[in-house]
Amino acid sequence: MRRHNLLLIFSVLGGLVLLFIIAPLAGMFLKGSGMAFSSTIHEKEVLESIRLTIVISLVTTSIFAVFGVPLAYLLARYTFPLKNLVLAIIDLPVVIPHTAAGIAILGFISRDTIPGRIASFIGIDFVGNPAGIGLAMAFVSVPFLVNAARDGFISVPVRLEKAALSLGAGHFTVFRTISLPLAWRSIMTGFVMMFARGLSEFGAVVIIAYHPMITPVLIYERFGTFGLKYAQPVAVLFVLVSLSFFVLLRFISSRKRNA
Amino acid sequence: MLEVRNLCLKLDEFELTDINFSVGDGDYFIILGESGSGKSLILESLLGMYHPDQGEIQFRGKNITETPISLRPAGIVFQDHLVFPHLTVFENIAYPLKRQHIKPREIRRKVVEMAEKLNISGLLHKKKEKLSGGELQRVALARTLVMKPPLLLLDEPLSSLDVTLKSEIRRLLRQLHREGQTIIHVTHDYVEAIALGNKVAILEKGTILQSGDIHEVFLKPKSAFVARMAGISNFFHVITDHTSEGKRIAVTDNGYMIHCTLEDDSKEGYALIKAGEITVSVNKPESSAMNVFRGVITEVADSPEGKELWIDCGIEIVALITRESFARLQLDIGLECWVSWKSSEVKFIDL
Numbered sequence: 001m002r003r004h005n006l007l008l009i010f011s012v013l014g015g016l017v018l019l020f021i022i023a024p025l026a027g028m029f030l031k032g033s034g035m036a037f038s039s040t041i042h043e044k045e046v047l048e049s050i051r052l053t054i055v056i057s058l059v060t061t062s063i064f065a066v067f068g069v070p071l072a073y074l075l076a077r078y079t080f081p082l083k084n085l086v087l088a089i090i091d092l093p094v095v096i097p098h099t100a101a102g103i104a105i106l107g108f109i110s111r112d113t114i115p116g117r118i119a120s121f122i123g124i125d126f127v128g129n130p131a132g133i134g135l136a137m138a139f140v141s142v143p144f145l146v147n148a149a150r151d152g153f154i155s156v157p158v159r160l161e162k163a164a165l166s167l168g169a170g171h172f173t174v175f176r177t178i179s180l181p182l183a184w185r186s187i188m189t190g191f192v193m194m195f196a197r198g199l200s201e202f203g204a205v206v207i208i209a210y211h212p213m214i215t216p217v218l219i220y221e222r223f224g225t226f227g228l229k230y231a232q233p234v235a236v237l238f239v240l241v242s243l244s245f246f247v248l249l250r251f252i253s254s255r256k257r258n259a
Numbered sequence: 260m261l262e263v264r265n266l267c268l269k270l271d272e273f274e275l276t277d278i279n280f281s282v283g284d285g286d287y288f289i290i291l292g293e294s295g296s297g298k299s300l301i302l303e304s305l306l307g308m309y310h311p312d313q314g315e316i317q318f319r320g321k322n323i324t325e326t327p328i329s330l331r332p333a334g335i336v337f338q339d340h341l342v343f344p345h346l347t348v349f350e351n352i353a354y355p356l357k358r359q360h361i362k363p364r365e366i367r368r369k370v371v372e373m374a375e376k377l378n379i380s381g382l383l384h385k386k387k388e389k390l391s392g393g394e395l396q397r398v399a400l401a402r403t404l405v406m407k408p409p410l411l412l413l414d415e416p417l418s419s420l421d422v423t424l425k426s427e428i429r430r431l432l433r434q435l436h437r438e439g440q441t442i443i444h445v446t447h448d449y450v451e452a453i454a455l456g457n458k459v460a461i462l463e464k465g466t467i468l469q470s471g472d473i474h475e476v477f478l479k480p481k482s483a484f485v486a487r488m489a490g491i492s493n494f495f496h497v498i499t500d501h502t503s504e505g506k507r508i509a510v511t512d513n514g515y516m517i518h519c520t521l522e523d524d525s526k527e528g529y530a531l532i533k534a535g536e537i538t539v540s541v542n543k544p545e546s547s548a549m550n551v552f553r554g555v556i557t558e559v560a561d562s563p564e565g566k567e568l569w570i571d572c573g574i575e576i577v578a579l580i581t582r583e584s585f586a587r588l589q590l591d592i593g594l595e596c597w598v599s600w601k602s603s604e605v606k607f608i609d610l
Contacts, residue, residue, distance in 0.1 A: 166331070
């Protein structure tokens with residue numbers, strides 16, 4: 001087959017995939033009524049749920065980055081027994097149904113479990129609480145952060161770290177001054193992916209906390225109660241807000257890389 | 260003084276075996292060997308990047324075999340420079356100083372001073388991607404020198420440089436040596452070794468074949484490999500025989516006779532002739548030289564000393580002549596010529 005024929009066929013096939021992603025989103029934006037949208041952006045309930053969703057996802061991602069980035073470094077740099085099992089465990093949340101994940105987390109943090117009792121003792125009740133929502137978001141989205149950060153650390157030549165050691169730096173200093181800045185772009189990509197995945201989580205969250213209502217749950221509730229017409233403006237607004245944050249974080253990470 | 264005793268290290272399929280050498284304070288020690296002979300591995304073991312399976316490294320009487328990299332008394336300039344790509348040249352050179360908790364003003368003074376010494380003052384705000392190979396080499400050298408390591412380890416520091424830069428860096432290394440810096444330098448280039456070192460170890464497949472004073476090793480090579488590494492181009496495996504007149508001679512594997520001085524009990528060995536000891540002429544020479552061959556020039560190459568000629572006489576002879584002689588004799592590839600050398604110029608190595 002001649003090369004330009006191959007290019008043409010593959011472009012058409014690829015274009016259909018892109019169309020499949022773009023068409024529903026474009027349809028949602030084009031079909032929506034401007035008046036409905038305008039009144040939605042003034043609804044306190046909607047704005048509060050968007051704020052809650054963004055804050056919980058951002059805080060959760062930041063907290064899990066503190067634990068996930070060192071884990072990613074370990075996985076990138078060291079070999080140890082059962083490493084493949086650890087890698088499989090990290091990928092597990094991606095393959096299990098999210099409602100099942102929600103059930104699993106609920107079973108782990110409900111009031112009659114040890115973690116639930118400990119949390120209750122210090123005044124936190126995960127069920128029906130933003131902390132529980134954060135756990136549900138993190139469970140399904142943390143693999144994106146760990147895997148991206150691990151890829152980033154793998155791409156940093158070990159010899160650069162050894163050169164830094166030979167210049168008198170200790171291991172922590174090498175991590176802080178060489179490995180982390182050089183893997184920064186991948187880590188930020190993972191951060192953005194985890195944050196975005198957390199924003200959009202519905203299945204696991206709805207099992208743990210229907211209230212306070214994050215936006216995906218609110219959209220579902222409006223659709224179930226009032227129908228498509230009432231759910232659509234909230235969906236459009238949430239997609240716009242999510243996209244804005246996505247672009248902003250990507251911009252910050254690329255500025256940091258080029259600095 | 261650095262002493263390496265019985266160092267053994269196995270890494271995948273490669274092995275360093277029983278490495279022994281010592282480097283005195285102020286020495287310029289060359290480790291000379293072909294690619295893959297383990298030169299860099301020795302350096303990286305000295306630096307602590309690899310821990311030996313066996314053996315000991317001592318520096319000024321202290322065992323440093325297990326000392327962590329960051330506490331070793333050595334600084335290295337890697338072959339691939341390993342300049343940190345996310346830092347400017349200034350930040351790269353300041354990197355080891357920051358680890359020593361020196362005041363920022365003092366760091367700036369030292370970095371600027373070192374940059375001036377290495378002629379890279381104009382590059383201080385640039386990053387790696389904007390630097391040429393020679394500039395990277397000087398930045399890497401500045402970054403290591405600024406921490407004043409008792410031992411400076413250089414891994415093929417001239418390999419990626421053009422002729423002008425090579426000469427510039429050589430001058431700098433000589434200056435450092437004169438200032439008393441102890442240097443261990445690995446290379447595959449015997450010219451580099453002669454130009455810079457005062458001691459040498461010849462390495463082949465993870466084993467040191469010969470070490471000592473550089474002139475002694477190069478003048479009295481103990482094996483064909485050492486001779487080749489020392490730049491002796493003509494070496495032939497020979498067995499001893501007698502001519503019809505009863506004179507003892509060396510015979511190459513393809514039956515060519517080489518006149519040389521032989522011990523009574525010599526039976527087999529290598530005959531070595533330096534390229535510069537071979538005389539090339541257009542007509543058959545009438546001289547006292549016992550070894551005279553006719554051949555065809557198959558290759559000509561420039562070398563710093565003149566012209567190198569490859570001459571097929573049945574055995575391949577490499578001769579080194581001046582450019583003037585090459586022009587005067589109107590030699591060229593494909594032309595016939597005569598080569599000759601005296602018996603006394605042949606070094607015989609007994610096997």
